[in-house]
Amino acid sequence: MTKPNQNMAEYYQRDRRWHPPAYAKDYKTSVARSPKFSLISLENTPSEITGPRFGHNDLAPTDNDLISNYAQPGESPIGERIIVHGRVLDENARPVPNTLVEIWQANAGGRYRHKKDTYLAPIDPNFGGCGRTITDENGYYYFRTVKPGAYPWRNWVNDWRPAHIHVSVFGSAFAQRLITQLYFEGDPLIKSCPIVATIPDPDAIEQLIARLDMNATIPLDTIAYKFDIVLRGRRSTLFENRLEGN
Protein backbone atom coordinates (compact mmCIF):
# COMPACT_ATOMS: atom_id res chain seq x y z
CA MET A 1 0.00 0.00 0.00
CA THR A 2 1.31 3.43 -0.91
CA LYS A 3 1.74 5.93 1.84
CA PRO A 4 -0.60 8.92 2.08
CA ASN A 5 1.04 12.03 0.77
CA GLN A 6 1.16 15.18 2.84
CA ASN A 7 3.16 17.13 0.29
CA MET A 8 0.32 18.82 -1.54
CA ALA A 9 0.12 22.38 -2.80
CA GLU A 10 -2.19 24.82 -1.04
CA TYR A 11 -5.04 26.89 -2.41
CA TYR A 12 -4.88 30.67 -2.43
CA GLN A 13 -6.62 32.21 0.51
CA ARG A 14 -10.22 33.13 -0.08
CA ASP A 15 -10.81 36.86 -0.57
CA ARG A 16 -13.42 37.35 2.12
CA ARG A 17 -14.04 40.93 0.99
CA TRP A 18 -15.12 39.68 -2.43
CA HIS A 19 -17.64 37.22 -0.98
CA PRO A 20 -20.69 38.29 0.99
CA PRO A 21 -20.18 38.54 4.76
CA ALA A 22 -22.16 36.12 6.96
CA TYR A 23 -24.17 38.97 8.45
CA ALA A 24 -26.07 41.16 6.00
CA LYS A 25 -28.88 42.97 7.79
CA ASP A 26 -31.01 43.66 4.69
CA TYR A 27 -31.16 39.92 4.03
CA LYS A 28 -33.06 39.32 7.23
CA THR A 29 -32.65 35.56 7.49
CA SER A 30 -28.90 36.01 7.73
CA VAL A 31 -29.20 37.94 10.99
CA ALA A 32 -29.81 34.95 13.27
CA ARG A 33 -27.84 32.53 11.10
CA SER A 34 -24.53 34.37 10.94
CA PRO A 35 -21.65 33.45 13.25
CA LYS A 36 -20.58 36.42 15.38
CA PHE A 37 -17.06 35.23 16.09
CA SER A 38 -14.36 35.49 13.46
CA LEU A 39 -13.63 32.43 11.40
CA ILE A 40 -10.49 30.63 12.54
CA SER A 41 -8.03 30.72 9.64
CA LEU A 42 -6.46 27.36 8.81
CA GLU A 43 -3.52 26.64 6.62
CA ASN A 44 -4.56 23.89 4.21
CA THR A 45 -3.97 20.32 5.31
CA PRO A 46 -4.78 17.17 3.30
CA SER A 47 -8.35 17.43 4.66
CA GLU A 48 -8.94 20.62 2.70
CA ILE A 49 -6.83 19.86 -0.36
CA THR A 50 -8.63 16.61 -1.10
CA GLY A 51 -12.29 16.37 -2.03
CA PRO A 52 -14.85 14.06 -3.58
CA ARG A 53 -14.56 12.94 -7.19
CA PHE A 54 -17.44 12.17 -9.50
CA GLY A 55 -17.61 10.26 -12.74
CA HIS A 56 -20.03 9.67 -15.55
CA ASN A 57 -21.30 6.60 -13.69
CA ASP A 58 -22.79 8.92 -11.10
CA LEU A 59 -25.21 10.53 -13.51
CA ALA A 60 -27.31 9.93 -16.58
CA PRO A 61 -26.38 11.51 -19.92
CA THR A 62 -29.63 13.52 -19.99
CA ASP A 63 -29.22 14.98 -16.51
CA ASN A 64 -28.04 18.29 -18.01
CA ASP A 65 -31.19 18.77 -20.11
CA LEU A 66 -33.88 20.36 -17.95
CA ILE A 67 -36.13 20.68 -20.99
CA SER A 68 -36.44 16.91 -21.22
CA ASN A 69 -35.36 15.42 -17.89
CA TYR A 70 -38.79 15.69 -16.25
CA ALA A 71 -41.06 16.16 -19.28
CA GLN A 72 -43.75 13.74 -20.38
CA PRO A 73 -42.88 12.00 -23.65
CA GLY A 74 -43.44 14.41 -26.53
CA GLU A 75 -43.94 17.40 -24.25
CA SER A 76 -41.71 20.16 -22.95
CA PRO A 77 -41.87 22.85 -20.28
CA ILE A 78 -43.37 26.29 -20.87
CA GLY A 79 -40.89 29.13 -21.16
CA GLU A 80 -38.08 30.72 -23.05
CA ARG A 81 -35.73 27.95 -24.19
CA ILE A 82 -32.15 28.73 -23.15
CA ILE A 83 -28.70 27.23 -23.16
CA VAL A 84 -26.48 28.04 -20.18
CA HIS A 85 -22.89 27.19 -20.89
CA GLY A 86 -19.37 28.15 -19.94
CA ARG A 87 -16.23 26.92 -18.32
CA VAL A 88 -15.16 26.15 -14.80
CA LEU A 89 -11.76 27.76 -14.30
CA ASP A 90 -9.51 28.41 -11.34
CA GLU A 91 -7.96 31.72 -10.32
CA ASN A 92 -4.90 30.84 -12.40
CA ALA A 93 -7.29 30.80 -15.42
CA ARG A 94 -6.72 27.07 -15.85
CA PRO A 95 -9.73 24.87 -16.69
CA VAL A 96 -11.12 22.59 -13.98
CA PRO A 97 -11.94 19.34 -15.82
CA ASN A 98 -14.15 16.46 -14.64
CA THR A 99 -15.87 18.41 -11.91
CA LEU A 100 -19.52 18.14 -10.91
CA VAL A 101 -21.81 21.12 -11.59
CA GLU A 102 -25.36 20.96 -10.23
CA ILE A 103 -28.10 23.54 -10.84
CA TRP A 104 -31.65 24.19 -9.65
CA GLN A 105 -34.19 26.84 -10.51
CA ALA A 106 -37.81 27.95 -10.56
CA ASN A 107 -39.92 27.34 -13.65
CA ALA A 108 -40.81 30.08 -16.16
CA GLY A 109 -43.55 31.35 -13.85
CA GLY A 110 -41.21 31.67 -10.86
CA ARG A 111 -42.50 28.58 -9.04
CA TYR A 112 -40.27 25.90 -7.56
CA ARG A 113 -41.12 22.22 -7.54
CA HIS A 114 -40.67 22.02 -3.76
CA LYS A 115 -43.10 21.04 -1.07
CA LYS A 116 -42.33 24.22 0.86
CA ASP A 117 -42.96 26.61 -2.06
CA THR A 118 -46.53 27.94 -1.96
CA TYR A 119 -46.29 30.77 -4.50
CA LEU A 120 -49.48 31.00 -6.55
CA ALA A 121 -47.78 30.62 -9.95
CA PRO A 122 -48.43 27.07 -11.11
CA ILE A 123 -46.15 24.06 -11.10
CA ASP A 124 -45.22 23.06 -14.66
CA PRO A 125 -45.96 19.34 -15.04
CA ASN A 126 -43.10 19.04 -17.52
CA PHE A 127 -40.43 20.78 -15.48
CA GLY A 128 -38.47 19.39 -12.54
CA GLY A 129 -36.05 22.27 -12.18
CA CYS A 130 -32.74 20.54 -11.52
CA GLY A 131 -29.83 19.33 -13.59
CA ARG A 132 -26.24 18.19 -13.23
CA THR A 133 -23.25 17.58 -15.41
CA ILE A 134 -19.50 16.98 -15.31
CA THR A 135 -17.11 19.39 -17.01
CA ASP A 136 -15.13 18.02 -19.93
CA GLU A 137 -11.35 17.99 -20.23
CA ASN A 138 -11.39 21.73 -21.01
CA GLY A 139 -13.58 22.58 -18.03
CA TYR A 140 -16.55 23.15 -20.32
CA TYR A 141 -20.15 22.53 -19.23
CA TYR A 142 -23.53 22.92 -20.86
CA PHE A 143 -27.17 22.91 -19.72
CA ARG A 144 -30.39 23.28 -21.65
CA THR A 145 -33.34 24.68 -19.72
CA VAL A 146 -36.04 27.35 -19.71
CA LYS A 147 -35.42 30.82 -18.35
CA PRO A 148 -36.67 30.98 -14.76
CA GLY A 149 -39.24 33.60 -13.77
CA ALA A 150 -38.85 36.22 -11.05
CA TYR A 151 -40.66 35.42 -7.82
CA PRO A 152 -41.70 37.25 -4.66
CA TRP A 153 -40.24 36.35 -1.28
CA ARG A 154 -40.74 37.43 2.30
CA ASN A 155 -38.09 39.88 3.39
CA TRP A 156 -39.43 43.35 2.95
CA VAL A 157 -43.10 43.25 1.87
CA ASN A 158 -42.41 43.77 -1.82
CA ASP A 159 -39.19 41.90 -2.58
CA TRP A 160 -38.81 40.01 -5.85
CA ARG A 161 -35.87 37.83 -6.71
CA PRO A 162 -34.38 38.55 -10.12
CA ALA A 163 -34.49 35.55 -12.45
CA HIS A 164 -31.70 33.26 -11.27
CA ILE A 165 -30.30 29.75 -11.40
CA HIS A 166 -28.64 28.25 -8.32
CA VAL A 167 -25.26 26.70 -9.11
CA SER A 168 -23.21 24.24 -7.03
CA VAL A 169 -19.62 23.35 -7.95
CA PHE A 170 -17.04 21.05 -6.37
CA GLY A 171 -13.64 21.57 -7.96
CA SER A 172 -11.05 19.05 -6.89
CA ALA A 173 -10.68 20.04 -3.23
CA PHE A 174 -13.10 20.50 -0.36
CA ALA A 175 -11.58 24.00 -0.04
CA GLN A 176 -13.00 24.89 -3.47
CA ARG A 177 -16.60 23.94 -2.67
CA LEU A 178 -18.94 26.71 -3.78
CA ILE A 179 -22.62 27.49 -4.17
CA THR A 180 -23.70 30.63 -5.98
CA GLN A 181 -26.46 32.06 -8.15
CA LEU A 182 -26.45 33.02 -11.82
CA TYR A 183 -28.35 36.14 -12.93
CA PHE A 184 -29.25 37.30 -16.43
CA GLU A 185 -27.89 40.33 -18.24
CA GLY A 186 -30.32 43.25 -18.30
CA ASP A 187 -32.60 42.11 -15.47
CA PRO A 188 -33.84 45.27 -13.70
CA LEU A 189 -34.48 43.36 -10.46
CA ILE A 190 -30.78 42.65 -9.87
CA LYS A 191 -30.07 46.10 -8.49
CA SER A 192 -32.81 46.01 -5.85
CA CYS A 193 -32.33 42.45 -4.58
CA PRO A 194 -31.17 42.20 -0.94
CA ILE A 195 -29.58 38.80 -1.60
CA VAL A 196 -27.55 40.14 -4.52
CA ALA A 197 -26.66 43.12 -2.34
CA THR A 198 -25.07 40.89 0.30
CA ILE A 199 -22.06 41.08 -2.04
CA PRO A 200 -20.32 44.35 -1.22
CA ASP A 201 -18.26 44.87 -4.38
CA PRO A 202 -20.18 45.86 -7.56
CA ASP A 203 -17.52 44.15 -9.70
CA ALA A 204 -18.14 40.90 -7.84
CA ILE A 205 -21.87 41.19 -8.59
CA GLU A 206 -21.07 41.62 -12.29
CA GLN A 207 -19.27 38.29 -12.12
CA LEU A 208 -22.61 36.59 -11.36
CA ILE A 209 -24.42 38.01 -14.39
CA ALA A 210 -24.54 35.67 -17.38
CA ARG A 211 -24.08 37.35 -20.72
CA LEU A 212 -26.33 36.85 -23.73
CA ASP A 213 -24.23 34.79 -26.18
CA MET A 214 -25.60 35.03 -29.71
CA ASN A 215 -22.81 32.88 -31.12
CA ALA A 216 -23.94 29.93 -29.01
CA THR A 217 -27.61 30.51 -29.76
CA ILE A 218 -29.25 27.87 -31.94
CA PRO A 219 -31.17 29.80 -34.64
CA LEU A 220 -34.96 29.31 -34.57
CA ASP A 221 -34.57 27.10 -31.49
CA THR A 222 -32.77 28.16 -28.28
CA ILE A 223 -31.12 31.35 -27.05
CA ALA A 224 -27.83 31.13 -25.14
CA TYR A 225 -26.19 32.68 -22.08
CA LYS A 226 -22.55 32.26 -21.14
CA PHE A 227 -21.51 31.85 -17.52
CA ASP A 228 -17.95 31.08 -16.50
CA ILE A 229 -17.34 29.94 -12.95
CA VAL A 230 -14.05 30.58 -11.17
CA LEU A 231 -12.90 28.41 -8.27
CA ARG A 232 -10.00 29.03 -5.94
CA GLY A 233 -6.59 28.75 -7.54
CA ARG A 234 -3.67 26.78 -6.25
CA ARG A 235 -0.03 27.43 -5.58
CA SER A 236 2.44 25.65 -7.76
CA THR A 237 4.78 24.89 -4.85
CA LEU A 238 4.36 22.40 -2.06
CA PHE A 239 3.60 23.45 1.46
CA GLU A 240 6.27 21.45 3.22
CA ASN A 241 8.26 24.65 3.44
CA ARG A 242 9.89 24.47 6.84
CA LEU A 243 13.59 25.11 6.57
CA GLU A 244 15.93 22.40 7.83
CA GLY A 245 16.61 22.76 11.51
CA ASN A 246 13.44 24.81 12.21
Add this chain to the structure above:
Amino acid sequence: MPQQLDYLKETPSQTAGPYVHIGLAPGAAGFQIYDQELGQDIAGPNAAGERIRVEGLVIDGIGSPVKDVLLEAWQANSAGVYAHPEHGGEVEEGFRGWGRVITDFETGEWAFETVKPGPVMGRNGQMMAPHINLWIVARGINIGLNTRLYFEDEAEANASDPIINVIEWEKRRETLIAKRSERDGQTVYRFDICLQGEDETVFFDI
Protein backbone atom coordinates in the same frame (compact mmCIF):
# COMPACT_ATOMS: atom_id res chain seq x y z
CA MET B 1 1.35 51.24 -14.74
CA PRO B 2 3.04 48.04 -13.47
CA GLN B 3 2.38 44.71 -15.17
CA GLN B 4 -0.94 42.95 -14.71
CA LEU B 5 -1.03 39.75 -12.65
CA ASP B 6 -3.70 38.07 -14.79
CA TYR B 7 -5.29 36.13 -11.95
CA LEU B 8 -9.04 35.66 -12.04
CA LYS B 9 -11.26 36.36 -9.05
CA GLU B 10 -13.15 33.51 -7.42
CA THR B 11 -16.86 33.53 -8.25
CA PRO B 12 -18.58 35.09 -5.24
CA SER B 13 -20.84 32.89 -3.13
CA GLN B 14 -24.59 33.31 -2.76
CA THR B 15 -26.93 31.61 -0.32
CA ALA B 16 -28.18 28.13 -1.23
CA GLY B 17 -31.67 29.41 -0.40
CA PRO B 18 -34.66 27.51 0.98
CA TYR B 19 -34.99 25.20 -2.03
CA VAL B 20 -31.49 23.74 -2.09
CA HIS B 21 -33.11 20.29 -1.93
CA ILE B 22 -34.40 20.58 -5.51
CA GLY B 23 -30.87 20.65 -6.82
CA LEU B 24 -28.98 18.53 -4.34
CA ALA B 25 -31.60 16.25 -2.77
CA PRO B 26 -34.70 16.31 -5.03
CA GLY B 27 -36.33 13.39 -3.23
CA ALA B 28 -36.59 15.58 -0.15
CA ALA B 29 -38.11 18.40 -2.22
CA GLY B 30 -40.85 15.93 -3.09
CA PHE B 31 -40.03 14.44 -6.47
CA GLN B 32 -38.07 11.65 -8.08
CA ILE B 33 -35.91 12.63 -11.03
CA TYR B 34 -32.46 11.04 -10.86
CA ASP B 35 -31.66 7.34 -10.95
CA GLN B 36 -29.31 7.95 -8.06
CA GLU B 37 -29.05 10.89 -5.72
CA LEU B 38 -25.48 11.63 -4.74
CA GLY B 39 -23.98 11.46 -1.28
CA GLN B 40 -26.24 8.91 0.37
CA ASP B 41 -23.55 6.33 1.12
CA ILE B 42 -20.34 7.68 2.62
CA ALA B 43 -18.40 4.54 3.50
CA GLY B 44 -19.80 1.80 1.25
CA PRO B 45 -20.14 -1.84 2.25
CA ASN B 46 -16.45 -2.81 2.34
CA ALA B 47 -14.97 -0.15 4.57
CA ALA B 48 -12.97 -1.35 7.56
CA GLY B 49 -13.39 0.27 10.95
CA GLU B 50 -16.10 1.05 13.44
CA ARG B 51 -19.57 1.70 12.01
CA ILE B 52 -21.01 4.84 13.56
CA ARG B 53 -24.01 7.11 13.33
CA VAL B 54 -23.50 10.86 13.54
CA GLU B 55 -26.44 13.11 14.32
CA GLY B 56 -27.34 16.55 15.55
CA LEU B 57 -29.17 19.80 15.09
CA VAL B 58 -28.16 23.09 13.56
CA ILE B 59 -29.26 25.85 15.94
CA ASP B 60 -29.65 29.54 15.10
CA GLY B 61 -28.89 32.58 17.23
CA ILE B 62 -32.38 32.50 18.76
CA GLY B 63 -31.84 28.92 19.92
CA SER B 64 -34.18 27.37 17.35
CA PRO B 65 -33.33 24.41 15.14
CA VAL B 66 -32.73 25.37 11.52
CA LYS B 67 -34.88 23.15 9.30
CA ASP B 68 -33.64 23.89 5.81
CA VAL B 69 -29.93 23.08 6.10
CA LEU B 70 -27.86 20.93 3.80
CA LEU B 71 -24.64 19.47 5.23
CA GLU B 72 -21.82 17.79 3.39
CA ALA B 73 -19.31 15.53 5.10
CA TRP B 74 -15.80 14.73 3.88
CA GLN B 75 -13.63 12.24 5.71
CA ALA B 76 -10.76 9.79 5.49
CA ASN B 77 -11.24 6.06 5.91
CA SER B 78 -10.32 4.22 9.09
CA ALA B 79 -6.68 4.11 7.96
CA GLY B 80 -6.59 7.89 7.58
CA VAL B 81 -6.64 7.91 3.77
CA TYR B 82 -8.83 10.20 1.68
CA ALA B 83 -10.42 8.85 -1.50
CA HIS B 84 -8.50 11.29 -3.65
CA PRO B 85 -5.73 10.49 -6.13
CA GLU B 86 -3.31 13.02 -4.71
CA HIS B 87 -3.51 11.61 -1.21
CA GLY B 88 -1.68 8.59 -2.55
CA GLY B 89 -3.12 5.85 -0.37
CA GLU B 90 -5.75 3.26 -1.14
CA VAL B 91 -9.31 3.11 0.15
CA GLU B 92 -11.73 0.19 0.19
CA GLU B 93 -13.82 -0.34 -2.94
CA GLY B 94 -16.98 1.72 -2.60
CA PHE B 95 -15.52 4.04 0.02
CA ARG B 96 -16.14 7.59 -1.10
CA GLY B 97 -15.72 9.50 2.15
CA TRP B 98 -18.26 12.09 1.05
CA GLY B 99 -21.92 12.45 1.81
CA ARG B 100 -24.70 14.96 2.06
CA VAL B 101 -27.67 15.11 4.39
CA ILE B 102 -30.47 17.55 5.05
CA THR B 103 -32.16 18.56 8.26
CA ASP B 104 -35.66 17.21 8.83
CA PHE B 105 -38.34 19.74 7.84
CA GLU B 106 -40.24 19.14 11.12
CA THR B 107 -37.58 18.48 13.75
CA GLY B 108 -34.37 19.90 12.29
CA GLU B 109 -32.51 16.67 13.09
CA TRP B 110 -29.85 15.44 10.67
CA ALA B 111 -27.97 12.14 10.71
CA PHE B 112 -25.66 10.02 8.62
CA GLU B 113 -23.99 6.64 8.94
CA THR B 114 -20.36 6.05 8.18
CA VAL B 115 -17.18 4.55 9.60
CA LYS B 116 -15.06 6.36 12.13
CA PRO B 117 -12.10 7.91 10.30
CA GLY B 118 -8.51 7.33 11.33
CA PRO B 119 -5.94 10.00 12.16
CA VAL B 120 -4.55 11.89 9.16
CA MET B 121 -1.05 13.29 8.82
CA GLY B 122 -1.24 17.07 8.73
CA ARG B 123 1.31 19.75 7.98
CA ASN B 124 4.93 19.47 9.00
CA GLY B 125 4.57 15.90 10.20
CA GLN B 126 1.97 16.72 12.85
CA MET B 127 -0.73 14.06 13.17
CA MET B 128 -4.33 15.28 13.14
CA ALA B 129 -6.84 13.52 15.39
CA PRO B 130 -9.65 11.62 13.64
CA HIS B 131 -12.17 14.12 12.30
CA ILE B 132 -14.95 14.63 9.78
CA ASN B 133 -14.94 17.85 7.75
CA LEU B 134 -18.38 19.46 7.49
CA TRP B 135 -19.72 22.13 5.15
CA ILE B 136 -23.03 23.79 5.99
CA VAL B 137 -25.30 25.74 3.65
CA ALA B 138 -28.85 27.06 4.04
CA ARG B 139 -31.13 29.98 3.45
CA GLY B 140 -29.59 32.90 5.32
CA ILE B 141 -26.06 31.50 5.10
CA ASN B 142 -24.31 33.66 2.53
CA ILE B 143 -21.22 31.51 2.16
CA GLY B 144 -20.88 27.87 3.20
CA LEU B 145 -19.58 27.34 6.74
CA ASN B 146 -16.72 24.92 7.34
CA THR B 147 -16.18 23.12 10.60
CA ARG B 148 -14.68 19.87 11.86
CA LEU B 149 -16.22 17.16 13.99
CA TYR B 150 -13.81 15.46 16.42
CA PHE B 151 -14.58 12.47 18.64
CA GLU B 152 -15.02 12.55 22.43
CA ASP B 153 -13.27 9.21 22.93
CA GLU B 154 -10.08 10.48 21.23
CA ALA B 155 -9.14 12.80 24.08
CA GLU B 156 -5.43 12.18 23.80
CA ALA B 157 -5.27 12.68 20.03
CA ASN B 158 -7.54 15.72 20.30
CA ALA B 159 -5.25 17.29 22.90
CA SER B 160 -2.35 17.27 20.46
CA ASP B 161 -4.36 18.02 17.29
CA PRO B 162 -2.70 20.95 15.50
CA ILE B 163 -6.02 22.40 14.32
CA ILE B 164 -7.79 22.28 17.67
CA ASN B 165 -4.74 23.91 19.19
CA VAL B 166 -4.99 26.85 16.80
CA ILE B 167 -8.17 27.84 18.66
CA GLU B 168 -7.06 30.26 21.33
CA TRP B 169 -10.04 29.78 23.65
CA GLU B 170 -10.10 26.34 25.26
CA LYS B 171 -13.82 26.68 25.96
CA ARG B 172 -14.54 27.06 22.25
CA ARG B 173 -12.59 23.91 21.39
CA GLU B 174 -15.36 21.93 23.10
CA THR B 175 -17.77 22.92 20.31
CA LEU B 176 -15.91 20.61 17.93
CA ILE B 177 -16.15 17.46 20.06
CA ALA B 178 -18.99 15.03 19.28
CA LYS B 179 -20.43 13.19 22.30
CA ARG B 180 -20.40 9.41 22.16
CA SER B 181 -23.21 7.11 23.30
CA GLU B 182 -24.66 3.68 22.56
CA ARG B 183 -28.19 3.21 21.28
CA ASP B 184 -29.69 -0.17 20.30
CA GLY B 185 -26.20 -1.61 20.00
CA GLN B 186 -25.04 1.19 17.71
CA THR B 187 -22.41 3.82 18.38
CA VAL B 188 -23.91 7.29 18.07
CA TYR B 189 -22.06 10.58 18.07
CA ARG B 190 -24.04 13.73 18.83
CA PHE B 191 -22.84 16.94 17.22
CA ASP B 192 -25.09 19.98 17.56
CA ILE B 193 -23.91 22.95 15.53
CA CYS B 194 -24.64 26.45 16.88
CA LEU B 195 -24.53 29.09 14.17
CA GLN B 196 -24.46 31.97 16.63
CA GLY B 197 -24.55 32.77 20.33
CA GLU B 198 -22.80 31.76 23.51
CA ASP B 199 -22.08 28.22 22.35
CA GLU B 200 -21.28 29.21 18.78
CA THR B 201 -19.47 26.41 16.97
CA VAL B 202 -15.98 27.16 15.75
CA PHE B 203 -16.04 27.73 11.99
CA PHE B 204 -12.92 27.76 9.89
CA ASP B 205 -11.68 29.79 6.98
CA ILE B 206 -10.02 26.96 5.11
